[in-house]
Amino acid sequence: MDEKGVQSFLIIFSVIAFLLALTVILLFAIFQKRKNKLLREQQDAENRYREEIIETQIEIKEETLRNISWELHDNIGQLLTLSKIQLQNADDKPERIQEASETIGQCLEELRSLSKLINPDTFSNLSLVEALQLEMERFNRMKYLKASLSFSEADFALDNKVELIIFRMLQEFFTNTIKHSKADVLKVNVDFKEGVLKIDASDNGIGFDTEVKNADSGIGLMNIKNRATLIGADAEILSKEGEGTHFKLTYKKNEL
Amino acid sequence: MKIAYLFFIPLFLELLAAIVATITYRKYSGSNEKYFLYFLWYTFLIEITGTLIGYAFEADNYWVYNGFIISSFLFYFYWYYSILKRKRFRQTIVIFTATFLLVATYSLIYEDWSAYHSYTFLTGASFVLVLTVFHFYKLLNSDEVLIVKHKLSFWISTALLLFYMGMIPLMFLTVYADLNDISYLIIILSMNLILYGCYIIGFLWTKKEYNRF
Numbered sequence: 001m002d003e004k005g006v007q008s009f010l011i012i013f014s015v016i017a018f019l020l021a022l023t024v025i026l027l028f029a030i031f032q033k034r035k036n037k038l039l040r041e042q043q044d045a046e047n048r049y050r051e052e053i054i055e056t057q058i059e060i061k062e063e064t065l066r067n068i069s070w071e072l073h074d075n076i077g078q079l080l081t082l083s084k085i086q087l088q089n090a091d092d093k094p095e096r097i098q099e100a101s102e103t104i105g106q107c108l109e110e111l112r113s114l115s116k117l118i119n120p121d122t123f124s125n126l127s128l129v130e131a132l133q134l135e136m137e138r139f140n141r142m143k144y145l146k147a148s149l150s151f152s153e154a155d156f157a158l159d160n161k162v163e164l165i166i167f168r169m170l171q172e173f174f175t176n177t178i179k180h181s182k183a184d185v186l187k188v189n190v191d192f193k194e195g196v197l198k199i200d201a202s203d204n205g206i207g208f209d210t211e212v213k214n215a216d217s218g219i220g221l222m223n224i225k226n227r228a229t230l231i232g233a234d235a236e237i238l239s240k241e242g243e244g245t246h247f248k249l250t251y252k253k254n255e256l
Numbered sequence: 257m258k259i260a261y262l263f264f265i266p267l268f269l270e271l272l273a274a275i276v277a278t279i280t281y282r283k284y285s286g287s288n289e290k291y292f293l294y295f296l297w298y299t300f301l302i303e304i305t306g307t308l309i310g311y312a313f314e315a316d317n318y319w320v321y322n323g324f325i326i327s328s329f330l331f332y333f334y335w336y337y338s339i340l341k342r343k344r345f346r347q348t349i350v351i352f353t354a355t356f357l358l359v360a361t362y363s364l365i366y367e368d369w370s371a372y373h374s375y376t377f378l379t380g381a382s383f384v385l386v387l388t389v390f391h392f393y394k395l396l397n398s399d400e401v402l403i404v405k406h407k408l409s410f411w412i413s414t415a416l417l418l419f420y421m422g423m424i425p426l427m428f429l430t431v432y433a434d435l436n437d438i439s440y441l442i443i444i445l446s447m448n449l450i451l452y453g454c455y456i457i458g459f460l461w462t463k464k465e466y467n468r469f
Contacts, residue, residue: 008433013443015429016422020450023421027392027414031404034396 052230053161056168063171064118067138071114075142079107113141128163129154129190135174139186144178145203151190156197158253162231166199166249169224169235173201173247176220181205181245199249207239262441267307269452270300273459280459287467288338289408295331296455299324322373326360329380332416336387339409345390352383374427381420381427388417406466411458419451 086100117134126134129151139147158166170188177183183205191198221237224247228235233251274296281293302324309317330353337349356379363373391413395401404410426443435443 005434005436005439008435009439009442012426012429012433012435012439016425016443016447019425020418020422023418027417030392030396031401034401035404038399038401 049161049230052227053164056165056227060164060168060171063175068114068118071110071138071142076107076110076114079103079110083107110141127155128158128167131167132170132188132190135171136186136188139174139178145184145186147186147188149188149190151192153190153192156192156253158197158251162251165227165231166197166233166251169227169249170199170201170247172220172224173237173245177203177205177245181207183244195253197249197251197253199247199251201247202244204244207241207243207245209241210237210239262438262445263307263311265445266448267300267303269448270296270303273452273455274300276456276459280462283459283462283464284408284467286464287408288335289412289467291331291335292408292412292455295328299328316370318370318372322363322369322376325373325377325380329356329376329384332380332384332387336391340387340390340394342394345394348390349387352387356380356383378424378427381424384416385420385424388413388420392417400466403463403466406461406463408458408462408467411454411461415451415454415458418454419447422447422450 083100083103086096086103090096090100117138129149132149136147136149139145174186177186181203183203185204187202189198189200191200224235224237228249231251232254233249235250236248237245238248239245274293277293277296281290284290302320306317306320306324309315309320333349333353333356337346340346340349356376359379360373360376363376367373367375391409395404395407395410400407422443426447430440
């Protein structure tokens with residue numbers, strides 16, 4: 001090989017080698033960067049999910065405390081007051097003692113069901129349907145409104161965290177119904193078929209215009225929507241003034 | 257060692273890649289990459305035919321390779337068409353294919369049949385480069401970027417990108433600088449090593465669950 005031939009070979013070879021090295025480095029750098037970004041995003045999403053779960057748990061606990069406070073005040077407190085009055089009047093009418101004893105018995109019964117409801121062990125072992133059933137029973141007992149629950153399947157073994165979030169969404173809806181809607185009937189239907197969970201809750205209250213949201217219900221609605229997105233569910237709230245409110249939730253169980 | 261023996265190295269690489277592709281076939285049989293199995297064997301057969309004609313019969317074998325250039329680029333276009341789903345990409349591929357066919361026809365009619373059809377090659381190679389970039393773009397914008405080293409299509413695109421990234425400047429530079437046979441051969445050999453090396457790595461590293469589409 002003459003000198004000129006060697007020279008041109010070296011030039012061409014190094015140009016090509018340089019180009020290839022550059023391509024490889026660029027390719028690697030771009031893919032690595034993108035990969036890191038994606039991993040970071042996944043981590044962030046996971047953190048957000050975890051935070052949301054914790055927040056949901058706290059909210060449910062707060063709600064429970066509020067419910068206990070109500071029950072103690074409205075239910076058990078009233079019964080005890082009644083029995084106290086009955087006993088005060090028992091001096092001249094001994095049959096009142098019997099009545100007072102019955103009232104106290106009733107009070108004990110209420111106390112028992114309340115303690116069962118707020119025991120964390122039973123609560124965390126409940127399925128979604130069972131938890132909803134207890135809520136309905138509580139509404140009926142407290143005579144807030146006439147609540148009923150129907151379901152196609154009692155136990156569909158969703159992820160615990162997902163059930164927690166769904167329960168909280170419904171709880172928020174119920175609270176709104178009781179506080180604002182002036183409804184006297186609440187109907188909940190839980191339908192689980194071929195891996196798709198459909199929950200349908202409706203009241204017969206005053207409803208509201210979904211177009212015009214006031215600040216209060218706006219935040220509540222946003223909360224429900226955000227939570228639905230978080231677990232990949234589809235939530236819809238339909239309402240018209242004077243025609244009650246309708247809450248629809250569709251969640252597809254992903255088979256792993 | 258005679259220089260002519262060096263010509264058997266690409267042949268050997270092609271055979272090796274085709275054998276590895278056959279052994280690992282079940283890992284990617286469900287994806288569009290399955291056509292590469294047939295393509296690699298086809299390449300090997302063409303290479304053997306060309307070598308036989310060239311060395312055993314000492315006849316002109318350029319027409320074999322020119323035919324191969326056209327068919328291989330058409331194959332690449334078809335493959336990219338099947339894996340790139342975005343409408344804009346597919347339109348581009350259709351335009352590329354039409355342009356390429358025009359250039360190839362022109363070369364077949366007007367260019368000498370006893371030389372490489374460099375226009376056909378350059379057009380096809382530049383288009384394939386663009387398509388590899390499209391494919392990388394698609395991979396970068398999906399979650400698959402996390403498992404990219406287990407995806408066969410990523411390795412095929414890498415192989416094509418590096419090979420043609422080297423071949424295009426080589427084609428241009430040889431016009432200005434006279435390369436003797438052995439220099440040319442060394443460069444071509446290195447490029448083949450990269451091309452089939454990437455293929456083989458891809459076939460070995462790929463995992464079945466990532467080659468579903």
